[in-house]
Amino acid sequence: MTAERPQVAAAACTDASAARTIVIVGAGQAGGWAARTLRAEGFTGRVVLVGDEPHPPHERPPLSKAVLSGTAPPESTHLLKPEAFAALGLDWRPGAQVLRIDRAARQVVLADGAVVPYEKLILCTGGRARRxxxxxxxRVPLHTLRTIGDAAALAPVLAPGRSIVVVGGGWIGLEVAATARQRGADAVVVETQGRLCERTVPAEISDHLLALHRAQGVRVLLGAGVNGFATGGDGRPVVQLADGSALACDAIVLGIGLVPNDELARAAGLACDGGVLVDAQCHSSDPDILAAGDVAVAANPWAGRRLRLESWQNAQEQGIAAARSALGRAVDYQPLPWFWSDQYGMNLQIYGMPGAAHRVVRRGDPASGSFVLFYLAGDVVQAAIGPNAARDLRFARRLIEQHKPVDAERLADPGTPLSRL
Ligand SMILES: Cc1cc2nc3c(=O)[nH]c(=O)nc-3n(C[C@H](O)[C@H](O)[C@H](O)COP(=O)(O)OP(=O)(O)OC[C@H]3O[C@@H](n4cnc5c(N)ncnc54)[C@H](O)[C@@H]3O)c2cc1C
Structure with missing residues (x-):
C-alpha cells in the first residue's frame, strides 16, 4: 500500500498538468525559448505558440550580418527546426495573430476567429522597427531591418555600384552600413545626434566606431537632420537634409529604433510603460500573464532603473525565466546586461551599463583596435565595454558580478592577466 501512494500522486500530477494550457504570443527568440523550456522543465500540458510571422522562432542578429551579406541562409537563424514542433508536442500556429486578450475569460482571440483558453499566458511580442x-x-520605399523578409528585400541593393543612405547611426544602421561596404556598395550614414550610438555607448567608443566606418569608406554625417524624402528625376530615392542638401541613392534604410509591441497588453489593461512592466519573476500586473524579451520592461539592479533590454541575451534568458516562472519554479531574473555587435570583423561587447558618474579605466591602446574601458564606482567594476577584447571582457563580467574591489593600476595594465584580479 505504502509503495503505491507516490505512484498515485505522480499520476494525478501528470493528469492535472496535461489538462493545463500555456499560450505563448510571439514566436520570436523569447517565445521559442519559452516553448522549449516548458518541455525541458517537464511540462506535459498543452503549449500553444502563436506567431504572426510565417517562420519558426529564430534569432535576429544574423539578419544584419551573415544573412544580409548572403553568407548564411535565413534558415540558419531558426531556433527550432520544423520537426522539433512535433517532437516537443508544440501546437505552433505560424502566420497567426493574436488580436485580443480576454482576461476575464482567460483566453486569447486570434485574427482567424480561433479562441484559445489559457491558464498562463506568456507575451513575447517583441517590437517593430520605428518608421x-x-x-x-x-512616396519612396523606406527599408527597415527587423525580419527575414526585410533582409531579403534589402540584400539585392547591397552590390558594387549601388548606394544606400542609412538614417540613424545606431547598432542596426551601422551593421547595415558595414555589410553594405563589405558587399561593395556605397553607404552614407545620417545621424541627428553629435555622435554614433550616443544612447548606448560612451564618447570614446562612438569615436572608435566613427573612425572604423570612415576608414571603410562610409560617409558619416553627424548632427544631420532629415527633413523629408523625394524621388529624383532619374526615379531614384532622395533623402533631403535639414541643411538643404540632398542625398540620392538606390535605397534608404531607416535604423531609428524599435517600438515595443505592447498594444495587446495595454488593451487588456496590463501595466505598461514603454513596454509591458514585469517583475523579477517575469509577471506582469496580472499574475497569470508573463512577458519576456524586447517587449518587457523590468527594474534592473545593474542599471539602477527600469529598462527594456533589446538583446539576444535577454530574449533567450528572460524567455527561459518566464517559462520556468509560469510553471511555479523559483525565478529571480535580474540579468547583468550583455550586448554585442559585429561590424567589419570587429566584435564589440558591452557588459553592464556604463554611466557618466563612473570612473573610467582604459586597458589597451585604442590605436591597436583592441581595448577595454572599465567603469568603476569606487574600486568596484560596474561595467565594461571594448572592441576585439572578448577574452578580457569575459573576465570583466566576472569582476562585475563578484563586486570585488580591484586595483585600477593593475586593471589598466595589459601585462597583468585579468584572471589575477
Ligand atoms: C537586425 C537585428 C540585429 C540584431 N543584432 C543583435 C546583436 O548583434 N546582438 C544582440 O545582443 N542583439 C541583437 N539584436 C536584438 C535581438 O535580436 C532582439 O533583442 C531579439 O530578437 C528579441 O527577441 P524577442 O523574441 O523579444 O522579439 P522578436 O524576435 O521581435 O519576436 C517577437 C515576435 O512576436 C510576433 N508578434 C508580435 N505581436 C504578435 C501578435 N499579436 N500575435 C502573434 N505574433 C505577434 C512578432 O511578429 C515577432 O515574430 C538584433 C536585432 C535585429 C532586428
Whole structure:
C-alpha cells in the first residue's frame, strides 16, 4: 500500500498538468525559448505558440550580418527546426495573430476567429522597427531591418555600384552600413545626434566606431537632420537634409529604433510603460500573464532603473525565466546586461551599463583596435565595454558580478592577466 501512494500522486500530477494550457504570443527568440523550456522543465500540458510571422522562432542578429551579406541562409537563424514542433508536442500556429486578450475569460482571440483558453499566458511580442512620418515618407520605399523578409528585400541593393543612405547611426544602421561596404556598395550614414550610438555607448567608443566606418569608406554625417524624402528625376530615392542638401541613392534604410509591441497588453489593461512592466519573476500586473524579451520592461539592479533590454541575451534568458516562472519554479531574473555587435570583423561587447558618474579605466591602446574601458564606482567594476577584447571582457563580467574591489593600476595594465584580479 505504502509503495503505491507516490505512484498515485505522480499520476494525478501528470493528469492535472496535461489538462493545463500555456499560450505563448510571439514566436520570436523569447517565445521559442519559452516553448522549449516548458518541455525541458517537464511540462506535459498543452503549449500553444502563436506567431504572426510565417517562420519558426529564430534569432535576429544574423539578419544584419551573415544573412544580409548572403553568407548564411535565413534558415540558419531558426531556433527550432520544423520537426522539433512535433517532437516537443508544440501546437505552433505560424502566420497567426493574436488580436485580443480576454482576461476575464482567460483566453486569447486570434485574427482567424480561433479562441484559445489559457491558464498562463506568456507575451513575447517583441517590437517593430520605428518608421518616420516626414514629408515624402509615404512616396519612396523606406527599408527597415527587423525580419527575414526585410533582409531579403534589402540584400539585392547591397552590390558594387549601388548606394544606400542609412538614417540613424545606431547598432542596426551601422551593421547595415558595414555589410553594405563589405558587399561593395556605397553607404552614407545620417545621424541627428553629435555622435554614433550616443544612447548606448560612451564618447570614446562612438569615436572608435566613427573612425572604423570612415576608414571603410562610409560617409558619416553627424548632427544631420532629415527633413523629408523625394524621388529624383532619374526615379531614384532622395533623402533631403535639414541643411538643404540632398542625398540620392538606390535605397534608404531607416535604423531609428524599435517600438515595443505592447498594444495587446495595454488593451487588456496590463501595466505598461514603454513596454509591458514585469517583475523579477517575469509577471506582469496580472499574475497569470508573463512577458519576456524586447517587449518587457523590468527594474534592473545593474542599471539602477527600469529598462527594456533589446538583446539576444535577454530574449533567450528572460524567455527561459518566464517559462520556468509560469510553471511555479523559483525565478529571480535580474540579468547583468550583455550586448554585442559585429561590424567589419570587429566584435564589440558591452557588459553592464556604463554611466557618466563612473570612473573610467582604459586597458589597451585604442590605436591597436583592441581595448577595454572599465567603469568603476569606487574600486568596484560596474561595467565594461571594448572592441576585439572578448577574452578580457569575459573576465570583466566576472569582476562585475563578484563586486570585488580591484586595483585600477593593475586593471589598466595589459601585462597583468585579468584572471589575477
Ligand atoms: C537586425 C537585428 C540585429 C540584431 N543584432 C543583435 C546583436 O548583434 N546582438 C544582440 O545582443 N542583439 C541583437 N539584436 C536584438 C535581438 O535580436 C532582439 O533583442 C531579439 O530578437 C528579441 O527577441 P524577442 O523574441 O523579444 O522579439 P522578436 O524576435 O521581435 O519576436 C517577437 C515576435 O512576436 C510576433 N508578434 C508580435 N505581436 C504578435 C501578435 N499579436 N500575435 C502573434 N505574433 C505577434 C512578432 O511578429 C515577432 O515574430 C538584433 C536585432 C535585429 C532586428
Amino acid at each position: 518616420l512620418t516626414l514629408p515624402g515618407a509615404d
